Amino acid sequence: MTAHLSDTPDAVTVALVQTDASEQIEANVSDALRQIATAAEQGARIVCLQELFATRYPCQSEDHSRFEWAEPIPGPTCGRLQQAAKEHQVVLIASMCERRAAGIYHNTAIVIDADGRLVGRYRKMHIPDDPLYYEKFYFTPGDLGFRCFKTRYGQIGVGICWDQWFPEAARLLALAGAEFLFFPTAIGWLAEEKSTVGESQLAAWETMMRSHAIANGLFVAAANRVGTEDRLEFWGSSFVADPYGTVLARAARDQGQILLASCRRSLVDVARTHWPFLRDRRIDAYDGLAKRWGC
Amino acid sequence: MTAHLSDTPDAVTVALVQTDASEQIEANVSDALRQIATAAEQGARIVCLQELFATRYPCQSEDHSRFEWAEPIPGPTCGRLQQAAKEHQVVLIASMCERRAAGIYHNTAIVIDADGRLVGRYRKMHIPDDPLYYEKFYFTPGDLGFRCFKTRYGQIGVGICWDQWFPEAARLLALAGAEFLFFPTAIGWLAEEKSTVGESQLAAWETMMRSHAIANGLFVAAANRVGTEDRLEFWGSSFVADPYGTVLARAARDQGQILLASCRRSLVDVARTHWPFLRDRRIDAYDGLAKRWGC
Numbered sequence: 001m002t003a004h005l006s007d008t009p010d011a012v013t014v015a016l017v018q019t020d021a022s023e024q025i026e027a028n029v030s031d032a033l034r035q036i037a038t039a040a041e042q043g044a045r046i047v048c049l050q051e052l053f054a055t056r057y058p059c060q061s062e063d064h065s066r067f068e069w070a071e072p073i074p075g076p077t078c079g080r081l082q083q084a085a086k087e088h089q090v091v092l093i094a095s096m097c098e099r100r101a102a103g104i105y106h107n108t109a110i111v112i113d114a115d116g117r118l119v120g121r122y123r124k125m126h127i128p129d130d131p132l133y134y135e136k137f138y139f140t141p142g143d144l145g146f147r148c149f150k151t152r153y154g155q156i157g158v159g160i161c162w163d164q165w166f167p168e169a170a171r172l173l174a175l176a177g178a179e180f181l182f183f184p185t186a187i188g189w190l191a192e193e194k195s196t197v198g199e200s201q202l203a204a205w206e207t208m209m210r211s212h213a214i215a216n217g218l219f220v221a222a223a224n225r226v227g228t229e230d231r232l233e234f235w236g237s238s239f240v241a242d243p244y245g246t247v248l249a250r251a252a253r254d255q256g257q258i259l260l261a262s263c264r265r266s267l268v269d270v271a272r273t274h275w276p277f278l279r280d281r282r283i284d285a286y287d288g289l290a291k292r293w294g295c
Numbered sequence: 296m297t298a299h300l301s302d303t304p305d306a307v308t309v310a311l312v313q314t315d316a317s318e319q320i321e322a323n324v325s326d327a328l329r330q331i332a333t334a335a336e337q338g339a340r341i342v343c344l345q346e347l348f349a350t351r352y353p354c355q356s357e358d359h360s361r362f363e364w365a366e367p368i369p370g371p372t373c374g375r376l377q378q379a380a381k382e383h384q385v386v387l388i389a390s391m392c393e394r395r396a397a398g399i400y401h402n403t404a405i406v407i408d409a410d411g412r413l414v415g416r417y418r419k420m421h422i423p424d425d426p427l428y429y430e431k432f433y434f435t436p437g438d439l440g441f442r443c444f445k446t447r448y449g450q451i452g453v454g455i456c457w458d459q460w461f462p463e464a465a466r467l468l469a470l471a472g473a474e475f476l477f478f479p480t481a482i483g484w485l486a487e488e489k490s491t492v493g494e495s496q497l498a499a500w501e502t503m504m505r506s507h508a509i510a511n512g513l514f515v516a517a518a519n520r521v522g523t524e525d526r527l528e529f530w531g532s533s534f535v536a537d538p539y540g541t542v543l544a545r546a547a548r549d550q551g552q553i554l555l556a557s558c559r560r561s562l563v564d565v566a567r568t569h570w571p572f573l574r575d576r577r578i579d580a581y582d583g584l585a586k587r588w589g590c
Binding site for chain 2 (some may be wrong): 129211281
């Protein structure tokens, strides 16, 4: 499986950048570049930023002026990230609002290799629309499917936030070859819900992604933001889980942090032979998964 | 969704019968019938027995004489269970080794309605084969797919043990209309692994099934056996989770128990509108799920 990655080390340190976002885009981007440098100094080889890292979370209301926050890819911010990846020799995963054409915007994550090359992009496939998360207003659903990106430090699949609730996405990324699933995320509590269902929401969020690690025998890493923006209190809790679903590292709920975890890629092989779920899938009986209801 | 169940109460008490099995089949069946009666007295409306409840777990070695433990369905044990369901007015889920024809045996769960009628059967689709779980020797893979059974007390989907690791199975059962997923189970520790990976195995097992509850907005209930049989120490820990993945009740690891949980069926509706994952599935992009590898 990893023949083409024979020069990739087995143990790869992953860094998740969890931070609060200011209203100044330039300040956020500069801060991210500093944190990438720090993460690299601390040994990180793959660095993942939180969802839409350059801005506050834009989707708490439907506001046409927010489309100005988007950029083409490649574009200025993408270029600065490529430069940072090359300078620090790290693989980067960064989520941005992509302006693709007039009236077509995507919630997109770019993957940049450690030499600064733009390997590819993932356009968020599952778009939420819930109170304070009005993403269907802003984002055109992705049309690139679920892709695996080969990088110097491992084979990377990316989902974005809402994708993390869909086992289909994780499975497709695993079947595409991913050893790591990264989930740039922006999720938090509504004040009126936090005391009653806040804990179960956070537990469910982590449980779902740990289940992707288990079911697919791969590493899962979620980078979430912190801080309160308008009516949302983002709950942080970024984490990295190994292919058995064990949490290797978990960040605080309420403060910025560079979360590091060392991931032994060979565990993917070990997990998948000891828990051989991929061997036993009943692909003859899964047609109903492409139906909406009533299989 | 539940129009045809308009006479079904919203709050339904589920019982999971967790027990150790003796070497005497008749003793095990009699014990199960007693426990069904007790569960009904305690208010249960749906009772689920553990996997292959009538016998010790037969698959720790490949032994042709074990095929004699199988029965046709309908058959003697099925009939006694139907009588018990009618007598106690409970829905029953029971896993048995089904003799279908010479050389064709299935790991089958039957669903019996509260009037004693055999509603249908589910034949285990995902068959494991791991050290001490040599099921591929005994069991022909199921050919009935993933079905939902309408009963007096709710719409029931059934998976059996190894199925619980496959998000595809849970999703298909949800799309077929299940409000409850039951997993008769026989899983335990190998002595040489328990101290090192025992906790992570049990955590992963529960995590996977809680994720099915969350991803699909339904109740999940797993009935596992306890006790040591030959080289396997079954870990009990039967549990019921609500549609948010919250564990409503969890049994001991090392002793028999009738585990009861009251499940408000209307939570399925609430969960699925508040966490509207079924709304947003990208069924246009899931063809790869029917592939073995390399999407």
